Amino acid sequence: xxQTQMGSLLHTAEMVHFAAFGVMILVYSIRLFWLLRFKAxxxxxxxxxxxxxxSISPAVYSMMNVVMPWAMESTRKNLLFYLxxxxxxxxxxxxxxxxxxxxxxxxxxxxxxxxYAFMAMIGGALLVxxxxxxxxxxxxVLRLISSPDDYFAxxxxxxxxxxxxxxxxxxxGIVEGEIFLVAYLFATSFFLVYVPFSKISHYxxxxxxxxxIGKTLGHRGSMPAARAQV
Numbered sequence: 001x002x003q004t005q006m007g008s009l010l011h012t013a014e015m016v017h018f019a020a021f022g023v024m025i026l027v028y029s030i031r032l033f034w035l036l037r038f039k040a041x042x043x044x045x046x047x048x049x050x051x052x053x054x055s056i057s058p059a060v061y062s063m064m065n066v067v068m069p070w071a072m073e074s075t076r077k078n079l080l081f082y083l084x085x086x087x088x089x090x091x092x093x094x095x096x097x098x099x100x101x102x103x104x105x106x107x108x109x110x111x112x113x114x115x116y117a118f119m120a121m122i123g124g125a126l127l128v129x130x131x132x133x134x135x136x137x138x139x140x141v142l143r144l145i146s147s148p149d150d151y152f153a154x155x156x157x158x159x160x161x162x163x164x165x166x167x168x169x170x171x172x173g174i175v176e177g178e179i180f181l182v183a184y185l186f187a188t189s190f191f192l193v194y195v196p197f198s199k200i201s202h203y204x205x206x207x208x209x210x211x212x213i214g215k216t217l218g219h220r221g222s223m224p225a226a227r228a229q230v
Contacts, residue, residue: 013185014103020192027196040215058218063210084128091125094118095164099188109171118168126161149199160187
């Protein structure tokens with residue numbers, strides 16, 4: 001009887017999950033429609049003189065900046081911070097992938113090597129998020145620039161990761177029952193509705209802002225980076 005009730009609750013969690021996904025798609029569609037109304041501006045000055053490789057579009061180079069830690073001083077001089085950035089966002093991607101794919105094809109996560117890989121990625125992101133919480137409280141600079149949404153987003157993401165690890169573990173019998181999986185799907189549903197209205201939606205704007213920066217500043221010969229020939 002208890003198992004039947006849990007199965008029914010899991011089905012309800014999946015239905016709520018996909019309904020929340022529909023809300024997110026609707027909100028993002030409206031935002032994208034608004035963003036696509038604006039075109040990247042043109043630089044008012046003549047293109048700068050180039051001494052490097054001009055075969056790469058500045059707009060493309062700018063959008064690929066996130067996977068080029070050597071391109072910015074902040075990541076070039078602090079590779080450990082960049083590594084934590086990669087681990088954190090890999091965990092987010094793994095958590096989203098698990099939430100959706102598991103609803104369609106659970107046997108994928110019953111394969112031990114797959115389950116352990118996802119547990120490692122989500123667990124790594126959990127560790128990074130805990131470190132980020134401490135940094136936000138310890139650093140006077142971060143405290144100064146942090147808004148309530150910053151704290152709320154980070155705390156709730158940490159809880160989401162913490163639920164994700166045992167949720168995946170339950171697929172291979174490491175954790176008994178489906179309670180963590182149900183809780184994880186409900187938490188994911190909350191994020192699907194909350195994210196479009198929070199700071200976490202910055203990833204939606206990333207390709208637009210980087211494209212605009214590359215298209216305008218690239219006219220000055222500043223992208224891609226070039227070394228002057230002596």
